[in-house]
Every structure is written in structure tokens, then in C-alpha cells.
Amino acid sequence: MLTAERRQFILTVLHRDGTVVAKKLSEELNLSEDTIRRDLRDLAAEGLLQRVHGGALPISPAVANFASRQNQEPGAKSAIARAAASMVREGQVVLFDGGTTNIEVARNLSQDLHATVITNSPPLAVALADHPHIEVIMLGGHLFKHSLVTVGVATLDALQMVRADLYMLGICSLHPKVGISTVDLDEAYLKRAMIACSAEVVALASPEKINTAAPYIVGPLSELTDIITEHGISDEMLEPYRSLGITITRA
């Protein structure tokens, strides 16, 4: 294997997994760790990746593949996911948008539950395929590859016929002053539309998203009826939300 070829391989793996580990690479390629480290150093010097202790990360976290994010910190998310799943009641029509957390929620839905799930996330639809009693409706549109959801006019249009009981709002940033915000304009429009056609709105908020803001605003916090977060979070951080009358659940 040529040197240049190996470096491309490293970049490919990095793009696929969202992470590379020097030691593991050296074993896979049957080379010394020194060589791998030199590669990583040079690639970092070219600005093609970000060097970290033990391996490397993509330059921008955004390019990290969706699949890899599905694996990271599965334990913490499942507590939130279980709590969120239990909020779905028999016979309801529930909107799910994308995100790894929401997929976890879908997997945690009781096998006895009869409900209709409407989603713009193809992987979430696939995850529900083996559920015996849930009817899945997929919203069409452009596939936004970064977060694996459909977006755009077609998706908005399809939503116009929907009246949902519950909206499971996937990861986005929450901030007392800014409100609900997200990183993509199309996603922001879509989330806003989903909020508009749902009776209740549940936000799944892992701690790193609370009191942060993103470029595109979905709407004010007052749109939320529930926030589900981890139990480790402090009271004062949650106070601005609670004072708005939002029900806080610590999972």
C-alpha cells in the first residue's frame, strides 16, 4: 500500500466513522504507530483533519457521519429515550423529527402500543419497521444528508394535512432569550411547521444543548409543553424554562 493511498484511506475511515484511533489504524494496516502518527500530523498540517490525543477527528464535527454519532454515548441517551417513549399514549398520532435521540425513543416505544408515527427521518422509519402495531407515515422531500431527514417545500406541504397529538422535537438548542434554534434553515422551517400542527411539543434536551443557541430560530420557548433532560442538571439552569410553565422531566 502506497503512502498517499494510506492517507486517503485514513481520511475515508475518518469520514465514515467520525473518528480514527492511531493504535487501531496501525494494527489494521500492519504498520508502526509512528508511521500513522506521522500521517496524522501531516494530514493535520494540510488542514484535512484535526489531531487529538490518541487519534484524529474531522475538521468540522458536522462532517462526522451520522452512523458514528449513533454509537456515541448510548447509555446517557437511553434514559432520556425511555422517559420520552413513555409519554406516547395509546392511539395517538405522534410526530418525530430526526436525530439519534429520537431514534432511540422510537426503539423504546412499547411493543403493545398502538399509535401512528409521522416522521421525516428515514432511519427512524426503518427502526420502526419491526414494531407490530405502529403505523408509520414517511414525509417526503429532499434528503438533508447531514442529519438524515427530509426537508424542503415538499415536506412542509405534506405536513399541511397533519394534526398530531404530540411532537417529539429532536435535538436542537434551547436558550432562555433566543428560544428554540437549530443549525439548518430548512430544518428550522420544518420544526416550526411541526410545532404548529401538534397539540403538545416535547423537547429532548441533552445537557450540552441547554442554554446554547444556533443560527436559525425555530420559535419561542413558550411553544414547548415539556422538556426531558438528564437528572444531573442543576435546578438553576432549568429555572428559566420552568417559570414559563414548561413541564420538566429529569430522566
Add this chain to the structure above:
Amino acid sequence: MLTAERRQFILTVLHRDGTVVAKKLSEELNLSEDTIRRDLRDLAAEGLLQRVHGGALPISPAVANFASRQNQEPGAKSAIARAAASMVREGQVVLFDGGTTNIEVARNLSQDLHATVITNSPPLAVALADHPHIEVIMLGGHLFKHSLVTVGVATLDALQMVRADLYMLGICSLHPKVGISTVDLDEAYLKRAMIACSAEVVALASPEKINTAAPYIVGPLSELTDIITEHGISDEMLEPYRSLGITITRA
């Protein structure tokens, strides 16, 4: 062997393997490494390959990635899928319906290809998420869990705005008298609509589906422009299709 001939050979090997190594080439061709190096230098000057220490790589790194990935998982590659994938041309709008074979086709699309893929298969959309140049449009609708595709009125409706160059018709039954048929009524409607809005229709026919019939009829065989099947199949089995003017490709 003429010089020009040798250089062509180098390019062929490069395209086939995604890599050429100077030393190995010199052994294969019984020439000194100097000659090979000179060839590589000249070819690089013409912009036909990328010179690297020890040998050369294709101009576009994507080709190498693809070739090496094919070597990584040789079991997954199906001859039919590769043949079908090569039928998609630059800039086309292609319809894909569901089925594992179609997902294989999607995975085999060249990393260099720029195209638009429209599909009612969530797993296929997910499979294309890491393709650098393909725009994916998902058709919404009810999720038919058995074959993991969306069906129903919403899906048909979304198709009304589509004019595709090519339709990759996933597994269904072909029979000289019955025509094209499938196991689900909604799927049959959908496939019929997809045929109607595509300029060319390619059927992926594994041998066990040829000369069989299913309950719901999609349309007559004359709708097909191509059939891709395995090379092991007999001429007389294919004769009824060929006589209709359908191009038969044995992969």
C-alpha cells in the same frame, strides 16, 4: 510492446485497481523502474494520473476509495448490481424503488457520479447519505413494513411532479404472458406510476423471478427497455423478452 501501448496499460491497471506501484509494474512488464517512472511522470504531466511516492493514484481520489472498498467487502458485491449501477449516467434523474438488490445498486454507484435519485425506500435513501454528489429525494407515504417502501396515495401524488430519465425497477416477477407483476397491490400501483414517468425502465431480474407471476399486475413487458440478469441463464428463457426489443444484459 510500444510505449503508448504500455502507458495505456498503466492507465487500465490504475482504473482497475485504483493504484499502481512502480516496482510491481516494472516486474510485470520486464522493464526497468526508470522507464515506468518516466511513464508515470509523463502521464502525470498530461493530467491522467496523480504521481505519488512509490507509484501513482487516480486523479480523483474517489475512484481509489471505491476500488479499495470493493476489495474490503468482496462478498457484498453482486454482478447484477454493478451492471445496473453502470447504467446510470452523469446528470440523470433516476427512480429507485425498494428491494435489497436496488440498495446494492445504489451502493455501487460511482463516487464520481453526479445525479438525482428519487426513491420510496428509506433504507436506500440512508444508503446514499454518504455519497458526495447524489441528491436524494424521498417520496413520502405510508410505510409498507414488509418491503420497507412507502406506498399509497401520498406517494403516487408526489410522483406526479416527477419526470425521470431512468427507473430502476426492483425485484418483481416477469412472465411472457402475464407481464410484470408483484405481491402487493399498492406496490403495483406505485410501480405502474413510476414506469409512466420514466423514459427508460430497467428491470433487475434474478433468475428465480423470470417466468414467474405474482397476484398484482404492474403492466406489460413492453414497458421495459432493459433487463439485467445473471450470465448463467439460458438463451431460450430470455428469448420471449428479447423478441420484444428489450435489451438483455447478462452480468
Add this chain to the structure above:
DNA sequence: AATTATACGCGCAATTTCGTGCAATGTCAA
């Protein structure tokens, strides 16, 4: 906070590959 285990960077030496100059050979046309 102290300790232990990894990971890191640097220098060195062995090996491989590269580039260039030069000579030998082959091709073609006058």
C-alpha cells in the same frame, strides 16, 4: 495530588524510491 499507563515528538539509521546525467540501442528518413 500522586501514580501509572499511554501517547507523543524527536533523532537516528536502514531501506526504498526518485531524479538526472550518460551511454547504448532502436527507428526513421534523407
Add this chain to the structure above:
DNA sequence: TTGACATTGCACGAAATTGCGCGTATAATT
């Protein structure tokens, strides 16, 4: 035949690549 030109192989110094040792830096653990 002769001369111009292209192609090829060889020699040799330069450059690149790689693995190892060693001291240091970083992360994890106690």
C-alpha cells in the same frame, strides 16, 4: 550509410519513508 531523434537501462547522489529507542507530555486512576 548516415545523422537526428526517441527510448531504454545503468550509476549515483538526493530525498522520502519507515521502524526503533528514548525522554517527555498527556490522560486516566487511585
